[in-house]
Amino acid sequence: QKEVEQDPGPLSVPEGAIVSLNCTYSNSAFQYFMWYRQYSRKGPELLMYTYSSGNKEDGRFTAQVDKSSKYISLFIRDSQPSDSATYLCAIKKTNAGKSTFGDGTTLTVKP
Amino acid sequence: GAGVSQSPRYKVAKRGQDVALRCDPISGHVSLFWYQQALGQGPEFLTYFQNEAQLDKSGLPSDRFFAERPEGSVSTLKIQRTQQEDSAVYLCASIEHETSYEQYFGPGTRLTVT
Numbered sequence: 001q002k003e004v005e006q007d008p009g010p011l012s013v014p015e016g017a018i019v020s021l022n023c024t025y026s027n028s029a030f031q032y033f034m035w036y037r038q039y040s041r042k043g044p045e046l047l048m049y050t051y052s053s054g055n056k057e058d059g060r061f062t063a064q065v066d067k068s069s070k071y072i073s074l075f076i077r078d079s080q081p082s083d084s085a086t087y088l089c090a091i092k093k094t095n096a097g098k099s100t101f102g103d104g105t106t107l108t109v110k111p
Numbered sequence: 112g113a114g115v116s117q118s119p120r121y122k123v124a125k126r127g128q129d130v131a132l133r134c135d136p137i138s139g140h141v142s143l144f145w146y147q148q149a150l151g152q153g154p155e156f157l158t159y160f161q162n163e164a165q166l167d168k169s170g171l172p173s174d175r176f177f178a179e180r181p182e183g184s185v186s187t188l189k190i191q192r193t194q195q196e197d198s199a200v201y202l203c204a205s206i207e208h209e210t211s212y213e214q215y216f217g218p219g220t221r222l223t224v225t
Contacts, residue, residue: 006153032212041218041219041221042218042219043115043202043204043216043217043218043219044154044202044216045216046213046214049212049213088153088154090153092212095210095211095212096142096206096208096209096210096211096212097159098144098156098159098167098170099144099154099156099214100156101146101153101154101155102153103151103152103153104151104152104153
């Protein structure tokens with residue numbers, strides 16, 4: 001069993017929709033939680049980084065962490081065609097340590 | 112400023128050949144990571160350097176994989192006697208200092224073993 005499981009998708013939504021992306025993890029030693037966006041043939045780029053349980057908002061993006069149920073989510077409001085990409089959740093045990101990634105969810109936002 | 116660069120961007124190797132993949136991190140970044148991303152999967156950790164010291168190589172899949180960062184900047188990932196299962200994108204990421212959290216990824220090298 002993988003240490004982090006991500007809803008596989010793919011996901012296709014109309015422009016303006018709210019998107020929900022989800023991951024679960026199995027080991028409570030993981031303390032740091034991230035969401036990356038990866039465009040085709042590019043490296044991942046960091047979207048959101050959180051440490052504690054709760055919500056963190058940045059523009060149209062909200063990251064949610066529930067450590068008690070080991071569940072992390074990313075919400076995208078007012079989705080745009082430019083949001084079409086693969087979204088990867090990632091977890092870490094230490095702040096500057098290696099990341100353990102989910103397998104990604106591919107999102108397509110249709111105009 | 113310049114981001115993380117990797118070369119070559121694409122590499123085709125015949126089974127059994129040796130390959131060398133290069134990563135140029137952001138100037139001054141202390142830590143460097145290598146990840147392997149198979150098609151349709153997330154990146155998997157291979158190895159980690161802090162300056163020139165290789166502090167974690169637990170993710171290297173076999174002794175055919177070797178990484179170095181002799182002067183604490185550029186790093187090379189070498190794969191000997193390539194196999195078809197080595198086909199993947201190899202990603203490099205750097206971190207500014209040992210307490211930073213943000214990994215800056217390069218575009219990756221896509222290795223295809225035929």
